[in-house]
Amino acid sequence: MAVRAAEAAVTKYIVKTDFITLGIETSCDDTALALMRGEREIIGDVVSSQITDHAPFGGVVPELASRKHQEVLIPLLSALMSSSGVRPGDIDLIAVTSGPGLMGSLLVGVMAAKALSQGWNVPLIGVNHLEGHLFAGIVANPSLRPPFLCLIVSGGHTEIVLAKDFGDYLLLGETRDDAAGEAYDKAAKLLGMPYPGGPVIERAALGGDPNAYRFPVALKSSQIVEFSFSGVKTSLRTTIQKLKNLCADDSELPIADICASYQRAITETLLVKTELAAKITGVRRITISGGVAANTALRDELAAAGEKKGWEVFLPPRSYCTDNAVMIASAGYSSYMRGSRSDLSLTPNPSWSIWKGRPARTT
Ligand code: KG4
Numbered sequence: 001m002a003v004r005a006a007e008a009a010v011t012k013y014i015v016k017t018d019f020i021t022l023g024i025e026t027s028c029d030d031t032a033l034a035l036m037r038g039e040r041e042i043i044g045d046v047v048s049s050q051i052t053d054h055a056p057f058g059g060v061v062p063e064l065a066s067r068k069h070q071e072v073l074i075p076l077l078s079a080l081m082s083s084s085g086v087r088p089g090d091i092d093l094i095a096v097t098s099g100p101g102l103m104g105s106l107l108v109g110v111m112a113a114k115a116l117s118q119g120w121n122v123p124l125i126g127v128n129h130l131e132g133h134l135f136a137g138i139v140a141n142p143s144l145r146p147p148f149l150c151l152i153v154s155g156g157h158t159e160i161v162l163a164k165d166f167g168d169y170l171l172l173g174e175t176r177d178d179a180a181g182e183a184y185d186k187a188a189k190l191l192g193m194p195y196p197g198g199p200v201i202e203r204a205a206l207g208g209d210p211n212a213y214r215f216p217v218a219l220k221s222s223q224i225v226e227f228s229f230s231g232v233k234t235s236l237r238t239t240i241q242k243l244k245n246l247c248a249d250d251s252e253l254p255i256a257d258i259c260a261s262y263q264r265a266i267t268e269t270l271l272v273k274t275e276l277a278a279k280i281t282g283v284r285r286i287t288i289s290g291g292v293a294a295n296t297a298l299r300d301e302l303a304a305a306g307e308k309k310g311w312e313v314f315l316p317p318r319s320y321c322t323d324n325a326v327m328i329a330s331a332g333y334s335s336y337m338r339g340s341r342s343d344l345s346l347t348p349n350p351s352w353s354i355w356k357g358r359p360a361r362t363t
């Protein structure tokens, strides 16, 4: 099935510049809140990361995550509101992530949002976390409007989505196995490095030779938009084992070369399929989101590919690539202005998908 960009007129909604949205994000291990005016003006935002709580376990522990959200959500909200000078009566909408994500974590945000909505008598809207990621680029770039492609790369997702219009999203392809962020996290574990692996491997790769080891770029020549990261991880394990057998001591391992080569393989895997998605759809406006979108090698390579291919590449600031509530407030605002509504029956949906269609391939 060949997928073509939507040619229909893109939805325009009236942007109310005095409309204040409170965004709440608790889908995984970041407790985030934001106050936004209209679609893009940030009044204040805050993210409380749980990285140090989960690091000893090498990944996110769901029970711990929900307990931490409960502890910090209300104190964070009080601090945000007093520092921004916003009172409950100023807020026009509460936008909360209601899926996908960890059930216990989502519940904390949704229950808090419902209580605030009822107590303050303010409308409520449930936001899809991945639609939120699409809005990271929109908040940062006023000229980013559908149709555009978004590469969502995080610890739980590796997807390329065609945003045909606001609220009309086609999944072009996704990972068959691990997500790109997971591939970084597992590599860090293999190398005895802390969680989360992405930023640690990125730092360790500095000064390393990206061509020192040839880690596989999975599905490179297939004409299907899909990813796989299990092979590169296995190849890393084998390489480390071989090198360890040659070294007298683990401290002699060429860490910088290993990390730079591994990062190159992941980056190339993501780039190859982004290029394929652009070729299939003919869409030349491209953005990225999710924790891995903070990776400098990926950002530089995408920008360079954009120059070469004549794409418009939109790179959100790194702080809006990782989980945050600014993108949730903006997506909730957009959805509300297009007529969507939630009420107090809003329930978290850990596997909520809003993508239409099947992964695309060239004919
Ligand atoms: O979007 P995110 O903050 O949380 C979710 O997974 O939803 O993404 C976290 C993931 C982790 O797997 C982490 O290793 C990866 O993003 N990550 C990075 C970088 N920063 C975070 N991967 C590569 N390079 C980075 N600079």
Ligand code: ZN
Pocket: 129, 133, 154, 290, 291, 322, 323
């Ligand atoms: Zn996310």
